[in-house]
Amino acid sequence: MPYDYYGGFIEQMLADQLTELVKNDTTPVTVHPSIAKMLESTATPPPLGHPVLKEILGYGDVATTPVPVQTTWKVAHFNGGSKIVVPAPDSILSYVELSIQFKTEKSSGVIFFWKEDAKFLTVTLENSFIKVYASLGVDATILRSENAVSLYHWHKLEVWRSGKGVLLKVNKQGWVESELHASKSEILEGTGHIFLGSPDIQDVPTVMKDIDGFSGCVKRVRLNGRSIVMQSVYATNVSECFQDPCASFGCPKGCISHNSAPVCQCDWPKTGRKCTDLSDTTISAMKFSGLSYLEVDNEDVMSHITGDSLDMAVNFKIKNTTQHLRQILVSAGDVTHEDDFFELSVDNNKFVRFALNLGSGTIVLTHPKRIVEDTWNTVEVIRKKNSVKLSVNGEDPISTFAPDGAEQLNVYRNVFIGNNHLPEGSTDGHDFAGFDGCIISVKFDQTIINHPIQTKAAINIQDCAI
Template sequence: MLIINALYLLSTNPQEVGRCGHGSPCEQLCYELHDGMYECDCREGYILREDGYSCYEINSTASPPSLEDLKLNGIEDIIYQKDAVMDALEFSLPNVTTTESNDIPQVIPNFTTPSPSRANYTTQGPRLEQKLTSDETGVPRATSPISTIKPCPLDCGPGGGCSLENSEGAPVCLCPLGRGGERCEEDKEIQSPRFTGSSWLAFPALRGAYKHVQLSLELRPEAYDGIFFLTGERDDMAGDFMALLLHQGFVEFRFDCGSGVGVVRSEETVLLNQWNHVTLYRHRWDAWLQLNGGKHVQGRSKGLFSRITFREPLFIGGPGNTTGLTEKLLVARGLRGCIRHLEVNDHVYKFALDPRGEATKGYGIEECTADRCSRVPCQHGGKCLTSDNSAVCLCPLGFSGDLCEIRVDLQVPSFNGSSHLRYRGLAETALTWLDLDITFKPTAPDGLIIYNGHRMDGTNDFMGLYLNDGYVEFAYDLGTGTVVARSQFRVALSEWHQVRISRTGRLAILTVDNQLPEEVLSPGAFTQLSLPQNLYLGGVPNFGIVSPQIRVRTAFIGCIQKVKINGRTVSILAEALGGANVDNCPHPCVARPCGEDGVCIPELDYFTCRCKPGYRDHLCSRGPPSFHGVDSYLRLNDASTLDVISSDPLVVNVRFKLSSESGLLLYASAGESFLSLGLEGGALVLRYSVQERGEEIRVVHNSTTVHDGLWHRVKAVKDGSSGLLIVDNGAAITRQSVEISQRPITHPEDEGLYVGGMSVAPLRALTRYKNGIKGCVADLVINTDYHLQLINHSDIGHNIGECEA
């Protein structure tokens, strides 16, 4: 590469490092590199000599450059200068031959001293036919463009290839571009290419792109992994290269200028079965990438080389005949999906076969049917999906109908086999234990009911509940192997069923209705379950994200009316982050029997009413209290409460949702001891006194955000001098620090249990807080059996409101 000689100069003249200013060693142009290095270059019409800093004029009558000069420096720049062309016929060297093909000829350029009378040069791109190798006799032979492990018996016609690409090993034909049918027997004009994962298109090598590349394309992926843009210097990935690919759903740009791979990765994943727009800009070592108009992500290649040599074809949709992929790209398979636009350096590519288009070769290309959606105008944000012969709308929550034209007041969700609801994942809340209660009514014997995984490719930890031939199965993997709990009997269709899963560590217990519980124990030594991805109910948008250990690959069909996770009832519709094709289940709640001021709570085929905040009747009570931060609190100082909060150990369970990042949530004081729970800079902090030491202990939980306006549950324990915090059933935090107590002696009139805050004077005298919390408190349980009915304590509250939801 051009910079090799500059590196030689740097190694022999270390005092010149970084000198592109006054006294630069470069004869013409000098570029500062990173890490204090520099690179010499020449103006148009000149090429760099072998010494790395002087220049030779191309049409000069001066002494010509050496062959080494041309090989290492000049010829690469001549080929890739903008608008420059080179005539391979003007060069010749002894003992170098030209190889020809009956389809697409390849000329191997050979170089001698260029003629002064010719200033323009031309050359043809690399050959796209099968590589020529030699057998044991030394006679060249052609290799197949598609390799298979065992013989593939189909005759796919001229230029076609037989492949055993599917999981059953059934042979299929990958037809050359322009041909189609089961045996490539039909003429087929491709307007918009779809790639199968084993197909690709080839175009001539990039020109004028060795320093700068500006690229935009639109793709519609059907899987989260695949190469869709690849070109470079050699077909074994040993030299320079540039690649765009999908890896676990993220778009990655990988490039190597000759001294190390640089990687730029999008922050968001692509949208499956939807059109995505990718923009890429590369200038020398630096590159930035943008997906769907999102954030520009930047990166840089390694080392000092800044130019990329392009001698191989530009492959679109797959890697073509390139080898050595997994070491450099981590992905070896091509794209599964469609591409409908490709623009590189202001040139828009035509996908058809030359001469109608610009493609020189192609295999396994199908016609993209996604454009059928142009004839299906989905309304209200619905997304169009295509099948083999049709296109249908995937409707967002609250809408149904063929075109999502019907507004639906959802009460009890119904799933039709193409539906799903999406929620925040369980993340770390299910690490050690998980309690899951679901009430559902199936109308089909197979289907995924609930799923949460660790990775978007279905690997690593997961948990899933599903129906398999009428049996209820719960499968999970803690990282050392999958185990499945299966019900004793099939469940009846079109009837309501209640399923409970209780998992602690490796042990899980599945209970279905009144059947005997089924216990299973996961293999290995791992005991924790990490589920950072979204949780799905009723199905998933794509089964590629589901572990292959889940024994069904279809979505649930039927109704789901209740989901309870770790003791908390999930508001199935209100808490959903998104979903599709969810309609109403036939249920009395659909008729809104509780009126406009009540909420219908389904209970199998019946219901009860719960009144909205501010309304009362014989079925309803007021909602939980809300606090606004200043002089807003509940106080309980009756004898029973004082007796409970003076106990040791003291265990407090409280459920709340907050919008403030600082403030007192709870304060308990009896005699000389106290316990407080509050937020300090967004972190949840437990403080308590140790009487015999006169000290104040502080336990901080800062790994979970609890002031996000969502409901959270906290367990705080004070046991002598020890304390712990558990948030949302996650890991227990026991790290504690000791502080000098600055708390004055509590007067009897200040004793009691305060919720949400305190009045201003005692708050600042007795605690380290200036305000109470802003938010709601729904449940408060002390020592497991002392349940405070906060709703009915409004007579002892001060300046409080009613929580809206």
């Protein structure tokens, strides 16, 4: 080890002072017993590095342990085996005001878990429905959200408990409420701990099913007026929700992440990895890559789709792929499918599907004729008030009725062709249900869209030779 010059200087100075004190003063000096004994036997200063001086000075051979860097996540990712465990506040015994924003990657998982003795409150995701299990010590009450939540979109859940009442709300859905049955007052020794992303596997209520941990992202967890800080010191197998590969890629306009790689959103006729090339402006059909879309704000189109009728036809061919998600041909309205919307798509088994919500509930029509890949097809949707009809290549139309209560479609965004409106915030590519193939034209009543120049935005569109 290198010689400690600074430490040696301090030792020498202290030794000199002690020696001088002994020579010139008869007043007893209160020093460490070992030093006193040493000074009685010799007037020579203790040698540098003497262990007794090190004891007085308070330094010596100190073993240092590296302190791990503490990470705080604003948006935390859970992989099904992750958890964050924090002490529960004292107020949880009296009331609960809980709100969590989450984006799930699987249809089931434990989001929030608290249990102390016979009292508990847990929030789970089961078959895409939010469930709350609550008990004040007697029997358990179970609440379920009105509608299922979609994968890979952000949602907000709220749970309130005051007295015997417990309420659940998800997004813009209505409140679901129930009543708890309380046992006699009992004094609990503590309030226990809160688990985010996983249950306490040692103490799961019998009323709960065997559910895995949560897979997805969580942010803005608030409990009884305070935010729960998601820190690594409390966490197991938790990571940052999403590392954005677009941050330093340098797209001239927009950028999305797909399979952890950046994809520039090139305005037609620009194309290429960073939109530096120009495509031919002569287009025989519009080619979509799965990450492409057209945004239509044509006044006649918007007026038509928001009325009490719809006459829409799409002439397309779909690429032969093994895509596991549906592929959207045309969509408008709420992407979470909770408010007014319509969506024409091809499902992963290559059947045409039309879904619609006029505000009174969602209907779905799936045509029995399977689409053949790499061949041209024409799909037509006709709606007159609540009556809806779907046909493929003019054959075997199927029909149904939307629930009574509304006849007009209330949408506040433009129409999207080849994809849907991408929600705000970072997108991780998992929720893309874009069309992979070619479209010759889309007809809305008397208006025909067959070229990118007719649209407000045309992203990643190329020519598809017929």
